[in-house]
Every structure is written in structure tokens, then in C-alpha cells.
Amino acid sequence: MFFVDSHCHLMFSRFSNVFEGLSDDLEVQYNVDAIIKRSEEANVKYMLAIGTELSDVSELKSIVDKYANIFRTVGIHPLEAKKHCQLYNREEISYIIKDNCKHNKTVGIGEIGLDYHYEKESKTQQNELFELQLELARNCNLPISVHSREASDDTIAVLKNHSAVKGVFHCFSGDEHFAKQALDLGFYISISGVITYKKATELQNSLRYIPLDRLMIETDCPFLAPTPVRGKLNEPAFVIYVAEKISELLNISVEKIADVSSQNFFNLFKKAHFNR
């Protein structure tokens, strides 16, 4: 038995805000090598390191080149859309993404999507980049990792226009209706530590509508540490708490949750399967 963290952020150099106020010791403890070592000890055998902006790509490449069990995605997060539309034109974005997709450890495009919670005013740029990156996913024949926050109707509508592209809704926290729409599109649904929170009753209810062969698990670290480690910085080793909570809610063994979610990960991210 092993676990796969289907969505984590290992670009710790970018999370200075997270580290603010923490001791230097903690910063040392949260370097990538230490995190990988702890995840191996916790049986989290594989992880997908998610890109959020184009300046990520070389640092992420060096991480996945160093560790055989880590794969990466390349892509622009919706909250980075405004900045990227100012810094690059479409051709430049396409070139950088396509070029990085040739790399054997780049197994998907992401995270991409729409976020109207934090940035409704960049709606136009977000939609533009979402569409562009969906075209690139189709060209490169790679699945996507989708971020959708308070934008479920628009996200589903855009994805319907790109039905050749498949992927996973990451950090899913929607209701039963949204889950069904995502599943109807042929997408997988990934559950994060949010499921362990007391207030997450809607998500805990949605879980029952996700067939086991469409379920993935993730940390989305360094954010959203699950109970019982809430308040700490999150890391891939903690994905086991997500599996344990799902196991408890569905009354299915943790081993089974580990097996199906890992299988699903490699079914979607085929390039990871062939390069492991």
C-alpha cells in the first residue's frame, strides 16, 4: 500500500508569507529534501508538484529531475492571470508551456481555472488564459489540474467547450450538483484536508456521490493542513489524514482508499505511469 499526493506545492521559496514569523529552524525543517524524506517515511510514495506561474518552471524542473517519485505540472493559476497577461503575450506563454511539456516529468497542465472569490475583476484575463491553456493541453495531449472557486458554472461551461481535455478538479469543496457536473464531464475529483474540518459538512456529503474510480487525494500543501495537524504547515506526508477521514466517512478501509486513489492518479496522469 502507498499513497499519492495528487496536488502539492513544493516551491517553498515562494511561500515567504507562510514562513513569516516562523523560526529559522522551521524554515530549515521545511526544505524540499526534508519534506520528501518525511513523505517516504509516511508511505506517500509519489507526488505531483503543481506549477502556478511561468517563473516556477526551472525550479520545479530541478526538483523533479532530482527525485524519481515526483512529477510536475506547468501552468498559470487563475490568480496569476492578470500578472501574466501583462508580462507575456499568447505566443510567449504557449512557447514556454509547450516547451516544458516535452520534459518527461511534466505530466499535466495546471493549475488552471477560474477563481472569482479573490479576483472577480480579472475575470476576462482568467477566462482567456484558461481557454488558452486548455488548447495547449489538447495539443500536448496532457490532462489538467483544475482550480475552481466560486466559479463553478463558468468552469463547467468552458470545460464543455473543450471536451477532448480530461483532468481533475483539485481541492474539491463543492456541493453534490457540482460534483455530478464534474463527473459527467469525465473528470476526477480530488479531496484535500478540507474534508477533515468540522464545518465541511457539504463536502462530506458530496463525497458519497463520487465513485471510487474517480477519487483522488491531495494536500495542496503548504496550505490547508488537515485535522489533527491543523495549524501546522501542510506537507505531502499529511495526505494520509485525508485518506483516513475518507475511509471513516465511507466506511471503506484506508488501504482501499490508498489503492484506488493511486490507481486513479496513474490512470489520468498516464505520463507519470510510464515514467515511474
Ligand SMILES: [Zn+2]
Ligand atoms: Zn494548488
